Structure formats: C-alpha cells, structure tokens
Amino acid sequence: MKLFNFKSRKQKKGELEGNLEGKKTIQDYLREKDSGKAAVYVPQKAFQARSEEEVIQFLEIEVSQMKDARKAIEDAKEEYESITNSLMDVQIITDMPEDDKIALREAADKIKTLTQERESFQKEVSKITEAQYSKMDSYGDEIRNIMKKMDDDEKYSQLIQKDMQTLEGEKGTLRYDVDDCRDKLEVLQKLASWILFLLSACFVFFFVSVFALEKDYRSIIYIALAVIAIALTIVFIKHQDYTGQMKVAERKLNRVISLLNRSKVRYVNVQNSLDFQYEKYGVNSAYELNHIWGLYLEAKRERELYRHNSQELHEAQTELLGILSEYDLNDAHIWIYRADALLDNREMVEVRHELNVRRQKIRENMEYNKEVVEKTNVEIKEFTKLNKGYGDQIMAVVKAGLKV
Numbered sequence: 001m002k003l004f005n006f007k008s009r010k011q012k013k014g015e016l017e018g019n020l021e022g023k024k025t026i027q028d029y030l031r032e033k034d035s036g037k038a039a040v041y042v043p044q045k046a047f048q049a050r051s052e053e054e055v056i057q058f059l060e061i062e063v064s065q066m067k068d069a070r071k072a073i074e075d076a077k078e079e080y081e082s083i084t085n086s087l088m089d090v091q092i093i094t095d096m097p098e099d100d101k102i103a104l105r106e107a108a109d110k111i112k113t114l115t116q117e118r119e120s121f122q123k124e125v126s127k128i129t130e131a132q133y134s135k136m137d138s139y140g141d142e143i144r145n146i147m148k149k150m151d152d153d154e155k156y157s158q159l160i161q162k163d164m165q166t167l168e169g170e171k172g173t174l175r176y177d178v179d180d181c182r183d184k185l186e187v188l189q190k191l192a193s194w195i196l197f198l199l200s201a202c203f204v205f206f207f208v209s210v211f212a213l214e215k216d217y218r219s220i221i222y223i224a225l226a227v228i229a230i231a232l233t234i235v236f237i238k239h240q241d242y243t244g245q246m247k248v249a250e251r252k253l254n255r256v257i258s259l260l261n262r263s264k265v266r267y268v269n270v271q272n273s274l275d276f277q278y279e280k281y282g283v284n285s286a287y288e289l290n291h292i293w294g295l296y297l298e299a300k301r302e303r304e305l306y307r308h309n310s311q312e313l314h315e316a317q318t319e320l321l322g323i324l325s326e327y328d329l330n331d332a333h334i335w336i337y338r339a340d341a342l343l344d345n346r347e348m349v350e351v352r353h354e355l356n357v358r359r360q361k362i363r364e365n366m367e368y369n370k371e372v373v374e375k376t377n378v379e380i381k382e383f384t385k386l387n388k389g390y391g392d393q394i395m396a397v398v399k400a401g402l403k404v
Helices: 009-020 026-031 052-094 098-121 130-212 218-281 286-325 333-337 339-343 345-386 388-403
Strands: none
Touching (some): 052 388, 098 339, 339 345
C-alpha cells in the first residue's frame, strides 16, 4: 500500500518559489538607499554585548561620534561669533550720527568712483568681475589656506561618500541575509508541522490496522517512522544552522549601522562646512576658487600699469577707515569692499540679510550636532543599563575617549 504521496522536486521548488513570492531580493536591498536622507541620524538600538571586545567596539564608535559632534559645535561657535560681530558693525554704522554718515558716504563714493575707474581701465583685459576681484583682494595671504581647507574638505567628503556607499551595500546585503534566514526558518517550521502531522497519521493508522482491521503493518509503519525521524532530524539541524546564521548577520548589521551613523555625522559636518565656504567665497568648488585666484593674480599684475590712481584710492580708504575707527568696529577694513552698502540702504539691508542667512545655517548645524551629542549620550546610557557587568570597562573607555 502506498502510504505517502511524495511530491516531485519540481513541485517542491514551485511551492518554495510561491512562498518567497513578493519577498525582497538582494538587488532590492542594494538599491535601497536613504534617498535625500543621507544626513539623517539613525538612533543606535542598545543591545546586550557578548564580549568585552564587542563593548569596546561599540563605545569607541559612540565616543568618536560624540567627539566629532562636539568639535563641530566648537568650530561653529567661532564662526557664529564672527558673523554676530559683523552684524553688530552693521548696526553701529546704521546708528551713526548724520554728520558722520555724510562723511562716510563721501569717502565711500570716492572709493566707488575710483574703483570704477580702475575697472574701466581693465575692461578689455580683465577676465574676472570686479566683485570677484574685490573678494580675492580682501582674502590676501589667507587665500592659500582657504583653498587648501576647501580642497581637503572636498576630498574628505568624497572619501566619506565612498565609505557610506560601501556600508550601504553591506547593510543591504546583511538585511537580505537576515530576511532570507527568517524566510527559510518559516519554511522549516511549516515543514516540521507537516512531518508531525504525518507522524500522528502513522500512529492512527497503526492503531486502526491492529485493532480494527487486525492486520499487521508494523514493518511499513517502522519504515515510515524512521523516514519521519530522519526528516525531523534534518529539519532540526537546518533550523539550528539558519538560526545561528541569522544571529551572526544581525550582529554584523548592527555594527554596520553604527559605522554608517558615524559616517553620516561626519558627512553632514563636512558638507555643512563646504556649503558655508562655497557661499562665503562665491564658488562651487575648490577648483573654481583656484581658477578665480589665478585670474585675480593675472589681473593684479595688469593693474600695476594703472597705479597712478592707486594713491587716491588709498587716501579715500584711509579716510573711510579713519571715520570708522572712532566707532570701535570689529572689522572696519571689510567696509572698504562694501562701499555700495554705505551709499545705498537697500544694499546695507542685503548685507544684513546675507549675514543672517549664514548665521542661521551655522545655528542649524550647531543644533544638529547638539542633538547628536544628546542622542549618543542616551545610547551609551541605554547600552550601559543592558551591560551592567561591563560597567568598569564602559566607564574607562568613555573617560579615555573624551579626554583625548
């Protein structure tokens, strides 16, 4: 008697494909990016460490992340103070007595006129605008440090982006591995249920054949039980194997997310720094700034031919600085290059607006990094609660990391 209708390999493959239908493939995970959200900080979920090494690895990442955020806050504070000082200068000039304003406008008008004369001299030979020339001229010897910092930041940003792409790929692969193991475990559980059902059927058949039909099918039943026992053993071994693989994949995924979070924090900080520099210096890249600087040097050499009006311009600038020196400005020299703002209130409003926009961006960056510090503190505290047995090690790593 044929007791079992075993399915063909092709039928089993079809059923497995049916069970996996609609599930994500590894390609789906690799394509799964945080589009437009690379800067979003993903909180690290606390977990129970299995070794001291795992504790140290987790905390080193967290402490490094906190240090990066704190350093970014300190750097931003200096720039924020500088812009605040510039806004104070704008207010001081706005509140000056009318007599001094008239003298200031006269000096500014001379500067503007003489500057326009110089521009007219070079219209046919100059390859950069007067605004670009004025900006480059105001930077002076600092331009080389400015270009180096911008170039270094761009290279660092590209390096971080590559790291993030690699980590995103690893994250997608590990997520696929976790889901794949979970799906296989579900299939094994269903298979185990069917095997147990068959085992029950065997016992029922045994009692029916012995007591009702009074026939002896013990040999067939023993064979069936042996097959079922083997099948259950295989299912159990496979279940243990996939469970172990899933746990390993989950631990790796947790570490990749930690590294990705740190990269995202660094990426946000360096991009904010670059955006600020681009806006401040009116360029889109270090290459463009270097190119404009080269044109400026060329224009400067050509302008040596027209130095006959430089003395007048110098006198006008000295007159302007002399008026401003009575008001103890934080940076009086910059107003030589803002003569339009001294002559036109609308231009002064534009200067104030530009400074406010730059200060707001710095404030947002500071708030972002403060949030990172707060969330990192929470993550360390939650991690400490779950790993009280490593309290001394945790305290030592945190203290040592924050002192460096």
